[in-house]
Amino acid sequence: MAQFENIKNLLEQSVKLRKTIPTSNTPLHKINKEGLSETQINDLFERIISESTQHSLRMMGHMDTQPFDEAVVADAIVSKLNNNVLFYELSPIATRIEMYMIDYFCQKLSMSDGFGIFCSGGSIANITGLFAAAGGFQNQQTRSDIEMFVSEAAHISIKKAATLIGIDNVTVIHALASGKIDIEQLEQAVKNSDVKTKIIIGTVGTTIQGAYDDIPSMIKIAEHYGCWVHVDAIYGGATIFSETHKHCMDGVQYADSVSLGHQKWMGVPRVSGICILKDKKQMDQRLAMDVPYSVGDQMNLGTWGIQGSRRADAITLWITLCAKGEKFIENWVDTAIEKTHTFYKMLSEDENFEPVHQPEMNLQLFRPKKQVDMLTAHKQLTDKGQEWVSLSTWKQEPVYRAVILHPDTQIENLSNVLDLLKQ
Ligand SMILES: Cc1ncc(COP(=O)(O)O)c(C=O)c1O
Numbered sequence: 001m002a003q004f005e006n007i008k009n010l011l012e013q014s015v016k017l018r019k020t021i022p023t024s025n026t027p028l029h030k031i032n033k034e035g036l037s038e039t040q041i042n043d044l045f046e047r048i049i050s051e052s053t054q055h056s057l058r059m060m061g062h063m064d065t066q067p068f069d070e071a072v073v074a075d076a077i078v079s080k081l082n083n084n085v086l087f088y089e090l091s092p093i094a095t096r097i098e099m100y101m102i103d104y105f106c107q108k109l110s111m112s113d114g115f116g117i118f119c120s121g122g123s124i125a126n127i128t129g130l131f132a133a134a135g136g137f138q139n140q141q142t143r144s145d146i147e148m149f150v151s152e153a154a155h156i157s158i159k160k161a162a163t164l165i166g167i168d169n170v171t172v173i174h175a176l177a178s179g180k181i182d183i184e185q186l187e188q189a190v191k192n193s194d195v196k197t198k199i200i201i202g203t204v205g206t207t208i209q210g211a212y213d214d215i216p217s218m219i220k221i222a223e224h225y226g227c228w229v230h231v232d233a234i235y236g237g238a239t240i241f242s243e244t245h246k247h248c249m250d251g252v253q254y255a256d257s258v259s260l261g262h263q264k265w266m267g268v269p270r271v272s273g274i275c276i277l278k279d280k281k282q283m284d285q286r287l288a289m290d291v292p293y294s295v296g297d298q299m300n301l302g303t304w305g306i307q308g309s310r311r312a313d314a315i316t317l318w319i320t321l322c323a324k325g326e327k328f329i330e331n332w333v334d335t336a337i338e339k340t341h342t343f344y345k346m347l348s349e350d351e352n353f354e355p356v357h358q359p360e361m362n363l364q365l366f367r368p369k370k371q372v373d374m375l376t377a378h379k380q381l382t383d384k385g386q387e388w389v390s391l392s393t394w395k396q397e398p399v400y401r402a403v404i405l406h407p408d409t410q411i412e413n414l415s416n417v418l419d420l421l422k423q
Contacts, residue, residue, distance in 0.1 A: 006042055007076075011200065014049045015066065019385035020058050024051035037422070059409040061390035063207070063235055065405045067320075068267040074319035075269050085118070085301035085310040087294045091260050094312035095301055101314045105260060106276060108240050110253040115283045116276030117305045118313050122234035123157035124272035125259035128287070128306055130161040132257055132277055133199045133228040136286025145196040149189055151181035151213065153206040155232060169195065179211030179356050186218070190225045198227040202255070204248050205236025208365030208394050208401065210340075212236055215251030229254070234261030235272060236361055241329040245297050245337060248361070256282070262317050265336075265405065266329060272313040332407050336362040340404045343414045352422055356399050365392070365399040368421075374398045377421055387417040 029044060036044070053059070055066045056095050083091035085098055092196050098118055106114035111222040119125040134146055143166040153175040162170045171189050174182040178339040181202065190198055200222055202213040210288070217229060222229045247353040252258055257277050263270040277283045283304060291302045302308065321329070340362045347366050356365035368374065375398070378391040392401040400421065402414065 005206050006045075010042075010045050010049065011069075011339070013046065013074065014052075014054075015056070017056055017058070018050065018054055020056065020388045021053050021382050021385065022051050026051070027318055042237070055406065057406045057410070058387045058401045058413055058416075059406065060404055060409060060413065061093075061388050063264045063403055063405065064270075065264075065407075067269045068324060070323040071268040071316050071320040074316040078315050081312070082153075083312045085312055086291070086308060087300045088298035089294060089296065091301075094315050095299070097318045098301055098312070098314035099299075101318055102274065102276065105274060109258065109320055111260050111275065111276060111278050113280055114276050114278050115280035115304075116274055117287075117301060118154060118310060119259075119273045119275050119305065120307060120310065120313075121263070121271035122155070122232075122273045123160060124259040124307065125234065125261065125275040126155070126157045126230070127161040127164060128275040129203075129230045129257035129259050129277070130158070130199065131165055131306060132275075132282065132286040133230055134165050134167065134197065134388040137289055138285055144169070146199065147171060147193050147195040147197070148199045148201065149173055149186055149193075149227075150201045151175045151186075151203065151206075153179045153181070153211065154201055154203055155207050155234070157244075158201050158232065164346065172406060175206075175211075178205045178360065179209030181213045181218075183217045183221075186234065190221055190227060193225075198225060200227045200229045202229060202231045203236075204231060204233040204239070204252065205361055208363070208392060209357055209365060210235065210359065210361035211357075212239075213362055215249075215255065216360075219254045219286050228256045228353075231255040231258040232260050235254070235264050238265035238329060238333055239361070241326055242333040243330065244334055245361075262398075265333065266317065266320065267324070267332075268313070268316050268320050272311075284317055298309075335407070336404050339409065339411060339414070340364050340402075342411055343402065343404065346411075346414065346418075350418060353400075353418055356394065362404045364402045364404070365394060366402070367399050375401070381417075381420050384420055387413050387420055389417055389421075 033291050083094045084090045088095045147169040148165050149171050151173050153303050173186045200218050202215050202218045204212040236248050239248040260274040262268050263272045287304045340359045344355050344359050353366050389400050389402045
């Protein structure tokens with residue numbers, strides 16, 4: 001335990017403002033026959049801190065931010081306890097907490113007959129939902145009988161899921177400038193399809209623009225043509241905490257499966273996600289398999305899903321939400337979106353830059369008004385080591401992408417980034 005005594009100091013160092021994306025090129029310590037002293041280990045930790053990307057209030061480039069202190073402490077304890085949610089006997093309270101958290105989100109989503117499991121990240125949650133959509137472990141049909149309908153703005157994990165599940169028939173639907181799926185084109189494509197199983201994917205909080213698809217219209221199409229709807233709410237799911245913005249999740253209660261990703265906008269460390277099916281019976285039919293290594297009268301969460309051993313991530317999320325309270329998350333969501341609207345206005349009046357779309361959540365794409373070498377300008381931004389936004393592409397065009405996620409990011413940080421990018 002002596003090694004842990006310095007942890008408070010290391011954690012304090014890790015949040016002290018420093019270069020946002022440092023270069024990491026010092027030689028790595030080689031693993032030797034003998035281990036290291038406490039001081040040497042401490043030196044290694046200090047180096048790791050100084051050569052790591054810092055998710056401070058100046059980091060505005062990705063859907064990543066500093067987890068809350070309560071979550072970091074919970075995560076460390078979860079690591080030390082190393083309970084495995086596979087079996088109840090390996091995780092008595094973690095199993096109960098995971099079931100509580102699943103029920104909590106089912107209630108929040110108004111899916112009172114739903115059931116789900118925690119997954120190791122957003123991609124795994126999406127793969128789990130889409131595997132269920134394709135029939136899961138019970139699937140008897142050939143994959144050629146399945147078609148997926150997915151927006152060009154959907155996350156890459158959807159394509160990965162299709163490949164893993166063996167679905168070749170993936171129809172990519174045009175997305176509007178806002179990032180929302182083109183509903184008319186979706187309906188036409190679904191209408192033209194004559195396969196047995198049609199899977200529509202909607203997103204709440206797209207990775208590029210933070211847009212939310214028109215889920216109620218997707219549900220109508222699905223009801224009419226008999227489709228499974230999977231909603232990727234890995235990013236935008238946090239809006240259910242907000243009275244002002246929960247409309248982004250409208251219609252999700254009627255989806256067949258939904259994934260949530262609290263590692264992004266609920267302040268816990270990665271990787272952690274949830275996949276919920278609207279109907280518990282479907283969960284049993286499609287995603288359950290007996291695990292014969294342990295027999296008893298307790299419920300083993302390892303019965304469901306595609307993963308085996310799992311961390312007790314539900315504990316970290318539960319502690320975090322208990323500690324912060326729902327109002328805190330609501331305020332975080334509301335202020336992040338408000339700041340993004342202010343940034344949009346700032347960009348609309350800027351002489352050097354312009355917004356690429358109207359924001360729906362806390363992501364804003366923008367570009368220079370003049371033709372400039374954006375790659376070089378962006379590299380210079382990284383070298384400056386202060387405020388940082390990412391360089392992405394949307395419809396084959398380069399765009400700067402700001403994700404206004406850190407609770408302490410201020411309007412001043414947004415105007416600084418424009419100054420830093422100016423040539
Ligand atoms: C909308 C969306 N879905 C899924 C994912 C995948 O999550 P993960 O990176 O945890 O696998 C992301 C990641 O950014 C995302 O933005």
